[in-house]
Amino acid sequence: MMIKIKTCLIAASLLIGLVFPASAQIGEARHNFSVGFNGGVNLNSASFTPTIKQNSLMGITGGLTARYISEKYFAMICGAQVELNFSQRGWDELFEIAGENGEPVKDTSRAYTRKLNYIDIPFLAHLAFGNEKGLQFFLNLGPQIGFLIGESEKTTNIDMNSLTNTQKAVYGGKLDNKFDYGIAGGGGVELRTKKAGSFLVEGRYYFALSDFYSTSKKDYFSRAAHGTITVKLTYLFDLKK
Known part of the structure; x- marks a missing residue:
């Protein structure tokens, strides 16, 4: 029982900044365990200091999802979710040339793209509101770790x-x-x-706290990190209700 209470309180604190008092009414217990799969698209960019101008780079994402609903606290359904995903990230450099009026315009004759493949594992607090047997609105938030499994780059008309x-x-x-x-x-x-x-159907943003290049004082970049917008579809079926 204490584990279920803590799950709900931590999730609520992360998502809405609200800490429930210890004397609050305990919610109704749930033991709903679901598994399934997800798939969608990533819109990628990378945060660099010094800055690199970029276009948005599209990639795919997909994998397995497991979710456990532990209780309903008033109108809020509380649980936890973990995923194992393949995710394509990276960046697409934007090249510019001077236009007719002197303003910079996109140079489509040159291109540089770096594609990065990751195995991602997000650990998410899950909060939902709505009909338990119908339509719900939900929020997910939590830490994510990733492991690079492959990378490639493509250049077009670049004077090396x-x-x-x-x-x-x-x-x-x-x-x-x-x-x-x-x-x-x-x-x-x-x-x-x-x-x-x-x-x-979910929209999600990933903000990397780590850098993929070395960022010590002797290195060129002081910041080199991922930023990814994901739109995905997920299907889940109950193993335990």
């Missing part, structure tokens, strides 16, 4: 003999840090059915 200092720090090199961690959070809508399972 006239690279800037920023380009020299990126082009042709491998990432220094293969382990990634940060915070993931988002929300969406879930439709729970009696026999067909649950269908979820």
Whole structure:
């Protein structure tokens, strides 16, 4: 019972900044365990200091989802969710040239793209509001870790003999840090059915706290981290209600 209470209180504190008093009424216990799969798209960019101008880079994401609902606290359904996902990240550099009026315009003749494949494991507090046997709105928030399993780069019409200092720090090199961690959070809508399972649509943002390049005082970058917007669909079926 204490584990279920703590799960709900921690989730609520993370998502809405509210700490319930110890004397508050205990919610109704739940023991709903669901598993399933998810899939969607990533819109990727990377935060660099010094800055690298970028286009949004699209990638795919998908994997397995497991969720445990521990209790209902007033109108709030509380639980925890963990996922094991394959995720494509990276960045697409934006090149510019001077336009007719002197303003910079996109140069489509040159391109540099770095694609990175990760195995991501988010550990999420799950809060939902709505009909337990129908439509619900939910919020997910928690830490995420990732492991780099592959990387590639593609260049088009790049003069390798006239690279800037920023380009020299990126082009042709491998990432220094293969382990990634940060915070993931988002929300969406879930439709729970009696026999067909649950269908979820979610938007999520991942903010990396780690850097994928070395960022010590002797290194070129002082910040090099991922930022990813994800839109995904999830299907879950109950193993225990």
